[in-house]
Amino acid sequence: MSSGGGRTDFWRMKQGMKLVDNEGAREIDRIAQEKYGIPGDILMENAGIRIFDALVGEFHPGPNTPLVFLAGGGNNAGDALVMARQAFVRGFRKLSIVLVKKEARGLAAKWLDVVHRLGLEILSFEDEFESSMERISGAALIIDGITGTGLSGPLRGKAAECVEAVNRLGISEKIVAVDAPSGIGDDFRTGYPVLSAGLTLSVFPAKSALFNPAARLHCGKILPVLIGFPPQAVEAVPGWVLMDREELIKRLPPFAPDSYKNRRGHTAVYAGSPGTLGAGLLAAEAAGRGGAGLVTLFCDTAVYTAAASRMRSVMVRPWNGDEPENPEKYQSCVIGPGWGIDGRAGVFKKLLESSRRGVIDADGLSLLSGTKRALEGEWILTPHPGECARLLDCSSREILEDPFGAAAEVSRRYNAVVLLKSHVSCLRTPDGRTALIDGMNPLMGTGGSGDILCGFIGGLLADTGLDPFDAAAAGCFLHQQAGRAAALEDGVFLAEDLLKSLSRLIGEYRYERS
Ligand SMILES: NC(=O)C1=CN([C@@H]2O[C@H](COP(=O)(O)OP(=O)(O)OC[C@H]3O[C@@H](n4cnc5c(N)ncnc54)[C@H](OP(=O)(O)O)[C@@H]3O)[C@@H](O)[C@H]2O)[C@@H](O)CC1
Numbered sequence: 147m148s149s150g151g152g153r154t155d156f157w158r159m160k161q162g163m164k165l166v167d168n169e170g171a172r173e174i175d176r177i178a179q180e181k182y183g184i185p186g187d188i189l190m191e192n193a194g195i196r197i198f199d200a201l202v203g204e205f206h207p208g209p210n211t212p213l214v215f216l217a218g219g220g221n222n223a224g225d226a227l228v229m230a231r232q233a234f235v236r237g238f239r240k241l242s243i244v245l246v247k248k249e250a251r252g253l254a255a256k257w258l259d260v261v262h263r264l265g266l267e268i269l270s271f272e273d274e275f276e277s278s279m280e281r282i283s284g285a286a287l288i289i290d291g292i293t294g295t296g297l298s299g300p301l302r303g304k305a306a307e308c309v310e311a312v313n314r315l316g317i318s319e320k321i322v323a324v325d326a327p328s329g330i331g332d333d334f335r336t337g338y339p340v341l342s343a344g345l346t347l348s349v350f351p352a353k354s355a356l357f358n359p360a361a362r363l364h365c366g367k368i369l370p371v372l373i374g375f376p377p378q379a380v381e382a383v384p385g386w387v388l389m390d391r392e393e394l395i396k397r398l399p400p401f402a403p404d405s406y407k408n409r410r411g412h413t414a415v416y417a418g419s420p421g422t423l424g425a426g427l428l429a430a431e432a433a434g435r436g437g438a439g440l441v442t443l444f445c446d447t448a449v450y451t452a453a454a455s456r457m458r459s460v461m462v463r464p465w466n467g468d469e470p471e472n473p474e475k476y477q478s479c480v481i482g483p484g485w486g487i488d489g490r491a492g493v494f495k496k497l498l499e500s501s502r503r504g505v506i507d508a509d510g511l512s513l514l515s516g517t518k519r520a521l522e523g524e525w526i527l528t529p530h531p532g533e534c535a536r537l538l539d540c541s542s543r544e545i546l547e548d549p550f551g552a553a554a555e556v557s558r559r560y561n562a563v564v565l566l567k568s569h570v571s572c573l574r575t576p577d578g579r580t581a582l583i584d585g586m587n588p589l590m591g592t593g594g595s596g597d598i599l600c601g602f603i604g605g606l607l608a609d610t611g612l613d614p615f616d617a618a619a620a621g622c623f624l625h626q627q628a629g630r631a632a633a634l635e636d637g638v639f640l641a642e643d644l645l646k647s648l649s650r651l652i653g654e655y656r657y658e659r660s
């Protein structure tokens with residue numbers, strides 16, 4: 147998520163970039179009203195004003211900019227109607243409201259009455275379909291207040307008809323979703339009706355449902371908007387973390403100024419075999435870039451000479467898959483990139499028994515899915531949806547249907563921290579801690595990018611002071627940052643182009659502050 151204007155807000159920084167599910171959002175609202183006595187209509191007034199301010203900050207509309215407000219029947223519509231009133235009192239004159247649901251209730255009904263008395267144009271989507279679509283087609287911006295956290299199940303009826311008709315216009319960049327694009331809720335699935343937006347202004351704490359990979363594609367840019375919930379109400383409700391710069395700084399302490407190569411830890415990388423040596427080289431180099439003081443690459447004897455001739459800072463050992471050499475002397479290990487699986491099951495088992503801390507990826511994950519065993523020690527698994535499906539013995543489709551649930555299940559079943567990689571990656575621990583890392587960078591989908599990620603996290607783990615959850619969250623977030631920098635500088639890039647950026651970022655966060 148872009149942290150936008152929220153970045154400078156001290157209070158939000160203190161709270162972190164928290165995400166809540168719909169029930170959590172309702173609970174914060176309830177606590178704010180019942181325990182702290184803040185009236186619901188004040189909260190809604192704040193929401194409408196702050197969301198309208200955020201919209202103005204993004205698009206700079208003027209008095210003659212045609213705006214259309216789509217209103218459902220609940221408080222999400224209430225927010226949109228407060229925005230319409232705000233626009234009117236600030237001098238906007240081309241305003242139309244399209245009622246998608248005939249009966250508004252509660253505060254929405256009250257604000258509908260107000261805009262009616264102010265003389266704003268109000269159309270019924272059902273009874274005045276053609277005029278409604280005409281206004282929508284002619285609008286510069288369409289504010290979506292059909293459903294928010296009160297959605298239950300997939301959108302139905304006139305709401306579904308309306309979002310489908312608007313989507314057909316192909317104007318998602320003009321749609322501004324209030325709190326969430328209508329149709330997105332905690333149980334959103336690919337194929338459900340949803341109004342695709344170019345900008346989502348989500349009441350802080352933003353909704354975790356927006357970052358479900360299937361939903362994220364319909365949200366455009368996401369900005370959190372503070373509306374005045376008391377910090378105590380936000381803290382009282384459990385939530386997830388969305389990684390951003392402030393969250394990273396909390397998790398990634400500077401290197402001690404007197405640290406040196408042995409103190410910074412030694413990472414053993416078990417990777418690389420004929421045909422896939424590059425994966426091992428990338429993972430090993432990334433471990434060094436992640437901060438390990440020393441890195442040893444144990445690669446197949448058949449590729450040893452080639453590996454050794456290409457590596458300078460990384461030590462390379464030929465290794466034919468028999469007894470691993472003192473794995474306990476390494477502070478972290480990385481198992482799997484381009485390693486191969488034939489004949490590796492026995493030694494994989496030994497490595498799991500003798501190593502305490504590491505990252506398992508690629509072929510390591512295939513070997514792990516063969517064992518079906520819960521791990522002991524501190525392990526991070528970095529599957530993509532296909533690998534995740536093998537770990538759970540199900541189809542990739544089932545993983546994509548419920549990625550958050552899948553990450554939780556792998557984490558529980560294998561007793562490990564799991565990073566399920568996608569355009570939004572989900573990090574999960576067996577005890578339920580969850581962080582999401584927003585990616586949305588298709589250029590990251592390039593061969594070797596995953597090898598670098600697992601090596602990089604392995605290098606971070608060589609610092610035994612770092613908690614594996616924090617190391618994985620930091621590693622994945624920096625990997626995404628490096629991808630963004632590479633895309634901006636080089637356009638389409640190769641995985642190895644990420645390495646220099648990763649080094650720079652680690653320096654920025656761990657060196658300059660020390
Ligand atoms: N203090 C406050 O009040 C604050 C409130 N806030 C705002 O309130 C929002 C939550 O409001 P909410 O709980 O009223 O629900 P909301 O999202 O408007 O949805 C209800 C409407 O959707 C409809 N509907 C439901 N399911 C449907 C389906 N499958 N298919 C079709 N329709 C469906 C449902 O219809 P019904 O079931 O009643 O027939 C009803 O019309 C939240 O997102 C935020 O924007 C914030 O500003 C914070 C302060």
Ligand SMILES: [K+]
Nearest residue numbers: 290293326328
């Ligand atoms: K909405």
